[in-house]
Amino acid sequence: MSSFADPIVDGARRARPVRPRRAPVSRLGLILMAPALLLLTLFFFLPVALTGVFAFTDLSTSTGIGRGDYVVTPTLLRQLGDKGLSDTDAEAVARSSVTVDAAGLARARAAGVDDRFLDEIERRFMGRDYEAPAGFVRDLRGLRTAPRRPRDLKSAAALFETSVLNQRFATSQALAAQLEAMAPEIAPAVRARIVEASFTGARFTTENFRTLATQKETARLVGNTFLYVGATLSLFNVGLGLFLAVVLFYMPKGASSLFSTLWLLPRITPVVLYAVMWKWFTWEGGFLPILADQVGLPSFNYMKGSVVTAWATMITLNGFIGASFGLILFSGALRAIPLQQLWASEVDGASRWQQVRRIILPQMRWPILFVTAYQTLSLLSSYEQIWLTTNGGPGRTTSVWALEAFKTALSNYTGNLEYGMGAAMALVLVVVGLALSLIYLRLFKFSELVGRPKIEI
Numbered sequence: 001m002s003s004f005a006d007p008i009v010d011g012a013r014r015a016r017p018v019r020p021r022r023a024p025v026s027r028l029g030l031i032l033m034a035p036a037l038l039l040l041t042l043f044f045f046l047p048v049a050l051t052g053v054f055a056f057t058d059l060s061t062s063t064g065i066g067r068g069d070y071v072v073t074p075t076l077l078r079q080l081g082d083k084g085l086s087d088t089d090a091e092a093v094a095r096s097s098v099t100v101d102a103a104g105l106a107r108a109r110a111a112g113v114d115d116r117f118l119d120e121i122e123r124r125f126m127g128r129d130y131e132a133p134a135g136f137v138r139d140l141r142g143l144r145t146a147p148r149r150p151r152d153l154k155s156a157a158a159l160f161e162t163s164v165l166n167q168r169f170a171t172s173q174a175l176a177a178q179l180e181a182m183a184p185e186i187a188p189a190v191r192a193r194i195v196e197a198s199f200t201g202a203r204f205t206t207e208n209f210r211t212l213a214t215q216k217e218t219a220r221l222v223g224n225t226f227l228y229v230g231a232t233l234s235l236f237n238v239g240l241g242l243f244l245a246v247v248l249f250y251m252p253k254g255a256s257s258l259f260s261t262l263w264l265l266p267r268i269t270p271v272v273l274y275a276v277m278w279k280w281f282t283w284e285g286g287f288l289p290i291l292a293d294q295v296g297l298p299s300f301n302y303m304k305g306s307v308v309t310a311w312a313t314m315i316t317l318n319g320f321i322g323a324s325f326g327l328i329l330f331s332g333a334l335r336a337i338p339l340q341q342l343w344a345s346e347v348d349g350a351s352r353w354q355q356v357r358r359i360i361l362p363q364m365r366w367p368i369l370f371v372t373a374y375q376t377l378s379l380l381s382s383y384e385q386i387w388l389t390t391n392g393g394p395g396r397t398t399s400v401w402a403l404e405a406f407k408t409a410l411s412n413y414t415g416n417l418e419y420g421m422g423a424a425m426a427l428v429l430v431v432v433g434l435a436l437s438l439i440y441l442r443l444f445k446f447s448e449l450v451g452r453p454k455i456e457i
Helices: 007-015 027-054 074-082 087-094 102-110 115-125 133-141 150-158 172-182 188-197 207-214 216-249 253-263 271-282 287-294 307-335 339-347 352-381 384-388 401-410 419-443
Strands: 096-099 161-163
Touching: 027 419, 074 087, 074 188, 087 172, 096 133, 102 115, 115 133, 133 150, 172 188, 207 216, 207 419, 216 253, 216 307, 216 352, 216 401, 253 307, 271 287, 271 307, 271 384, 307 352, 307 384, 339 352, 352 401, 352 419, 384 401, 401 419
Parallel strands: none
Antiparallel strands: 096 161
């Protein structure tokens, strides 16, 4: 065997890339990260997962979280009547009958009815059935031990009534059997429909999304949300924030610091105090109505007095908060631009506008992308300023999707909080937010922004 090495093989070995060794996982690092991961799971991932689960249920305060029963109520029959249940079937379900049996006597004794009266009922009417409670009451009046007061007599007779209404059944089979016994003329399909609708517990369903897709209110909420997010984002969060950052960039340092601090006030002010200040500014007797009255303009409650002024107030008060956020980020990004580029452009005779257009804006794509994406998600999910000021008024003309989801799930005027519907509306916001984020990444060419600078190639 030759002792000389093959130069081709040696070159291939030298050209073979060496894989870097992976750094060992530090147990101490995992221990230190464990509390953060636990909090992240409990307060982010778990709520998101539960929202996704609840979105496909009809969970509400009326259903509860535990196991439900089957209950037919007059309200349920009216609701089914609106959906096509005939009056004849509804009357058959609501029909009551009387059966004198041991169970009825036991209920009467437990309710405190006179034992002598019950003993006489047992001797005279045991095992008898009445199609209508009125006939049973008429026979009871003929008993020697019957109560003298008509109310007491009817209360005692009601203990022997048999009815489907307002009775709790543990299973659907029990309710179906009772309906078949009480109203045999009802068709099996109608009976099954009543049994299904009478369940008081939560069920997995896609009805929430079907309702959102078909109700007229959805189109108005989508339009309001689009107007609110689009106007606030373009005029204030990005537009005004970027304009202020550029203006303060060319101002002296002292004046720039002062104005930057003043523009931070809307963001650092507590939201309740901020809303109260805007109410003082726009309500009757406030600064703006008094000023308008002095100059001869219409003076009224600008926050809720008209639809146009309500929208202007809502967008402006939210926009000032967003503009201060954009001002902070854009100002930091402007300081990262090398001043030599601006000095060189001045030597070439560039104006301020040309510097902004040709030098500053092209290098602000990444900050503009971040502010646009972040503030879009923030505005989609924000409702507290609207809730504390216009509350969706006048009427519901300024109500947006997030506010409606909050009211549906947590602040319903009817008292029946619809957790399932509120979770479905929140899930729609999550999907829309993710879709918009992907659109922004492609629109701003995210791959180029995070790639290697072309000047280094």
